[in-house]
Amino acid sequence: xxxxxxxxxxxxxxxxxxxxxxxxxxxxxxxxxxxxxxxxxxxxxxxxxxxxxxxxxxxxxxxxxxxxxxxxxxxxxxxxxxxxxxxxxxxxxxxxxxxxxxxxxxxxxxxxxxxxxxxxxxxxxxxxxxxxxxxxxxxxxxxxxxxxxxxxxxxxxxxxxxxxxxxxxxxxxxxxxxxxxxxxxx
Amino acid sequence: xxxxxxxxxxxxxxxxxxxxxxxxxxxxxxxxxxxxxxxxxxxxxxxxxxxxxxxxxxxxxxxxxxxxxxxxxxxxxxxxxxxxxxxxxxxxxxxxxxxxxxxxxxxxxxxxxxxxxxxxxxxxxxxxxxxxxxxxxxxxxxxxxxxxxxxxxxxxxxxxxxxxxxxxxxxxxxxxxxxxxxxxxx
Numbered sequence: 166x167x168x169x170x171x172x173x174x175x176x177x178x179x180x181x182x183x184x185x186x187x188x189x190x191x192x193x194x195x196x197x198x199x200x201x202x203x204x205x206x207x208x209x210x211x212x213x214x215x216x217x218x219x220x221x222x223x224x225x226x227x228x229x230x231x232x233x234x235x236x237x238x239x240x241x242x243x244x245x246x247x248x249x250x251x252x253x254x255x256x257x258x259x260x261x262x263x264x265x266x267x268x269x270x271x272x273x274x275x276x277x278x279x280x281x282x283x284x285x286x287x288x289x290x291x292x293x294x295x296x297x298x299x300x301x302x303x304x305x306x307x308x309x310x311x312x313x314x315x316x317x318x319x320x321x322x323x324x325x326x327x328x329x330x331x332x333x334x335x336x337x338x339x340x341x342x343x344x345x346x347x348x349x350x351x
Numbered sequence: 352x353x354x355x356x357x358x359x360x361x362x363x364x365x366x367x368x369x370x371x372x373x374x375x376x377x378x379x380x381x382x383x384x385x386x387x388x389x390x391x392x393x394x395x396x397x398x399x400x401x402x403x404x405x406x407x408x409x410x411x412x413x414x415x416x417x418x419x420x421x422x423x424x425x426x427x428x429x430x431x432x433x434x435x436x437x438x439x440x441x442x443x444x445x446x447x448x449x450x451x452x453x454x455x456x457x458x459x460x461x462x463x464x465x466x467x468x469x470x471x472x473x474x475x476x477x478x479x480x481x482x483x484x485x486x487x488x489x490x491x492x493x494x495x496x497x498x499x500x501x502x503x504x505x506x507x508x509x510x511x512x513x514x515x516x517x518x519x520x521x522x523x524x525x526x527x528x529x530x531x532x533x534x535x536x537x
Contacts, residue, residue: 175363175364177493178361178506321363330363
């Protein structure tokens with residue numbers, strides 16, 4: 166089975182978005198952090214999304230604006246094999262995208278068995294919470310932004326049991342972001 | 352004015368306690384982290400609490416159990432100058448403790464003017480949130496525990512405006528804790 170990782174930006178108080186869904190706090194451009202994101206995009210692999218995140222990404226990455234703004238990341242996102250979990254989405258218009266319509270746990274177990282390269286979930290908080298409860302996420306990559314929001318949407322809200330993690334890596338960026346990489350504790 | 356810092360342990364999802372107030376997730380003893388806490392306790396300075404945290408600390412640090420378990424920290428806690436913000440507390444039975452009964456902001460402004468050494472708020476989430484809104488906290492020291500709770504009491508809940516921070520230090524401990532030190536952004 167290939168490794169399944171989650172990649173998520175959080176505020177210091179554990180929110181992945183403001184109360185209204187706005188993600189503006191998470192985007193703090195600087196050259197060092199942009200290079201880190203571009204390296205991730207270059208590394209290939211499979212991307213997995215929930216429907217909400219998929220539609221947000223679809224509205225940006227295939228556009229000329231994205232290609233102008235972050236060319237390496239845009240090319241990586243458009244070229245990557247993408248999977249979106251949704252029972253309502255009829256078909257996926259973004260290139261190289263497969264819709265997973267079956268039972269969540271068996272779809273993801275099968276994807277982990279069949280995939281040749283690692284899988285990364287970008288954003289997609291509800292999906293991350295559900296798959297954490299199912300014990301299917303092997304690694305959590307968190308970008309901790311240097312801001313406290315005071316209110317917002319909490320990652321892991323509604324998770325059925327606490328999740329113990331093993332810290333593997335920390336990296337400090339000049340824009341104040343801290344990258345944290347945890348493995349699921351055994 | 353002396354520096355006012357907040358020291359708080361958080362879960363990865365931004366909670367300072369479980370929903371019922373339990374703090375067990377925050378205590379991951381290991382020699383390296385214990386030495387870090389003992390160094391903090393030795394460094395002197397003034398401690399500031401809200402009433403709830405004060406009463407929790409009072410129930411532990413002056414006891415023989417605390418002296419046996421963490422002797423350096425217990426001695427530091429008992430000897431330090433302590434201040435507790437409360438309108439209901441009649442008198443403070445813990446040695447070297449002063450009750451601050453007046454208007455919060457003016458009490459803390461005066462304390463920052465009059466104190467000879469830095470002040471650290473331990474825990475006391477409501478106090479930290481109120482003083483953040485008043486712009487009176489200069490530094491945030493966060494210990495990020497390697498656990499996600501799924502539910503709990505959020506630090507900064509109800510804060511009136513977002514808090515932008517400047518990252519100054521990260522330190523990774525062998526028990527999986529990450530220590531983060533932020534200054535209030537100007």
